[in-house]
């Protein structure tokens with residue numbers, strides 16, 4: 001799991017990549033990818049960047065609710081095929097917690113502890129999975145952390161510095177939607193019509 | 197489903213119990229408190245969560261990252277990666293721009309967290325993946341050590357009870373004792389004391405209660421000495437409020453040099469003065485954010501591009517202010533006698549060309565080991581911002597005269 005990723009691994013996760021580029025990526029080093037001006041290598045660089053950027057954004061923007069103290073779940077529907085990887089990243093971050101990520105169609109589960117690692121993929125929606133788990137175990141109603149976040153988020157607002165263009169550059173709508181983000185999207189949408 | 201049942205069983209058997217009944221601490225949380233104490237930090241710019249700390253992840257809840265992660269962005273596009281809060285908004289100081297100051301004319305409610313509450317909110321936000329960690333600051337009580345003791349208790353709860361592995365930025369309050377700073381340094385990734393102004397004369401214009409040498413510089417030295425013994429994973433930083441006491445950018449620059457060279461600071465942050473109604477400076481004009489932006493560019497040239505003090509001085513006007521123009525461009529227009537050939541320029545020379553940064557300079561050097569650069573297109577593919585760079589480069593015979601270069605760059 002902690003093996004360093006190769007260029008090929010990243011390319012494979014890209015939503016659309018040609019077999020030619022995939023083949024070429026097997027033979028080139030990271031140094032070449034980072035420094036070459038060859039048009040094909042530039043394409044590879046761009047595709048890898050797309051994947052990495054989306055992984056980075058999912059790491060930041062996915063939000064978790066909890067079923068109980070040890071089970072965290074959240075919505076995720078990325079453009080690239082990074083769901084397993086992102087679920088694993090969170091499982092490694094929150095060791096000894098079940099990480100469940102999913103959307104309307106599929107769900108991914110990872111669990112990681114010092115000497116144990118498990119990963120599942122289910123063709124069930126996130127909602128269904130949450131319900132299934134709740135039927136199997138005792139669950140607590142946790143604090144409404146989304147509400148706490150909303151109050152904190154609004155407390156950081158400085159009218160004089162408002163800059164929605166920059167906000168959307170850093171937090172693009174497509175990424176907000178792919179993690180089901182309701183709050184930042186709502187608070188930074190100028191009109192209700194636009195939001196709806 | 198069998199496999200899912202197995203894993204659930206495993207987890208419920210696990211002895212790792214992070215929160216337990218502690219959830220109850222937040223049942224009656226006062227939302228106004230979160231709002232007011234959050235607002236007290238909104239002008240603190242530092243949002244970095246990158247640290248060199250390495251953890252055994254199996255033993256902690258979460259982990260820090262080398263490059264940091266932004267979990268959200270404010271409406272101004274600024275990264276929100278931390279739960280940034282005051283411990284209390286009660287303060288004995290009279291900083292003229294601050295809503296916690298004793299000079300503040302509108303009525304205010306005073307709030308404080310308990311260490312348990314604050315630790316629990318931090319953990320909940322962290323497990324919800326809203327934040328990378330905690331940025332803890334505070335107003336100053338009559339005995340600054342007492343509030344610091346409570347802030348440290350918060351860190352202890354985070355570390356000992358919750359095994360918190362996330363990032364911690366701890367604000368050292370003016371005048372706090374060495375012993376407390378030492379304790380904080382053992383748990384935090386980053387420590388900072390805000391110097392606010394470039395000199396003691398400037399500070400006396402905005403506060404009659406704070407002492408520049410004793411309350412601020414001496415605490416910075418304490419942190420520096422602690423760092424010399426044991427490295428702080430994310431170093432020491434500070435922040436200046438820009439334009440609250442009519443200081444020039446050059447005065448700021450001179451202080452910043454001292455901060456980097458004498459205090460060994462990792463970063464200096466700049467926050468453009470924003471007038472807050474009810475404060476003594478409510479009628480003073482707020483500073484444009486471009487001023488802050490140009491100071492960051494100047495800082496970047498010094499810290500990352502290794503420009504010398506004398507080179508940077510060129511960017512200031514006769515009154516010691518930076519223009520609303522990229523300082524790198526102003527310096528280049530002044531310094532470039534003749535254009536540079538990207539095929540044989542040194543790394544440091546390439547860095548002085550507008551539109552070429554450390555990454556593209558590195559790519560150019562790598563590329564020309566096997567190839568020659570003779571077209572703009574080559575540079576573009578190496579990440580150079582052509583429009584900015586071309587007036588300063590000699591490429592396929594074409595080169596600008598000094599006058600042409602000056603005209604071409606007028607609108608940049």
Ligand code: SF4
Nearest residue numbers: 287289291294296297
């Ligand atoms: S020390 Fe000054 S800036 Fe800090 S909270 Fe007190 S009054 Fe505000």
